[in-house]
Amino acid sequence: MVDYLWNTQSPLQKALVPGRHGAAGAHVGVTLNEVRDIVLVQVMARRGKAADAAKAAKKLFGIEAPATPKAVTGKTATLIWSGPDQFTVIAPRTDEASQLAAMVQVFAGSASLSDQSDGRCLIRVSGPRGRDAIAKFSSLDLHDLAFPVGAAANTSVDHTAVNLWREANGADGHPVYNMLVFTSFADSLWHTVVDSSLEYGVEAASARAA
């Protein structure tokens, strides 16, 4: 019998090379982070139970689940709209089993849950030129008026489904965008993002979700 060693690794194990890339100089235009150790659950309200699911989300997370393409951040989790009567819950991984158990309990009967924690890869794009880099491969209008803090979108990048949302501006005052992508497409998307960012100077790293 073969003994398997289940070696868990990042989908960006090969693609992500930490450090400085692209345009030389002291100035970093785009900061790219792979955000690791997340708990990610897709919540889809059952037929006729959309209001109950929203109530359950409010009870567990203390925030209103988004009914339009928005990302709402509470104390313990961020809820990202992902379609009519469905949203994605993302939280830093603390104790995954109890985090999931709490959701199973509160959404029982009102929504179907699907654990995507290891199914998606989260890439965070920030820095003064982050928006310019994304604009090269996304057809979304990312202007402050069209895509302000808290805006979210399900969209296609390079024929790949991506959940994109904008969180609060970084400490440098520049926008911060999050991109959720299927793990098997993460490598490809990462290269797209890096290639778009090279001319601005890139700082790449892998970080734990906080």
Add this chain to the structure above:
Amino acid sequence: MRIACPFCGERENGEFTYLGDASPKRPNFAVDSGESPEGVEDAFYDYVYLRDNVAGYMREYWYHGGGCRSWLIAERNTVTHEFRSVTAAPGVGAAKPVQAGE
């Protein structure tokens, strides 16, 4: 061509897939309706195969697979590609129950 998804807003047409005419309704015969087998066959033949070739506005199914993954019904002018309206197809989302025959 840009399509205004009622959920996501205006997006490029590459995110959408076209299905076709949204007007045919599936024939629905009661067991004892008295309809002849030929009549039933004709009705289904019409429903499955026969389509109008409209020059102007027609109701069409579009699927927003590159976005919210919802089926939509759009009124599009086949001559100018102008969209008059885009609405959710019946049964999209969990809020409304699906009507029989939709």
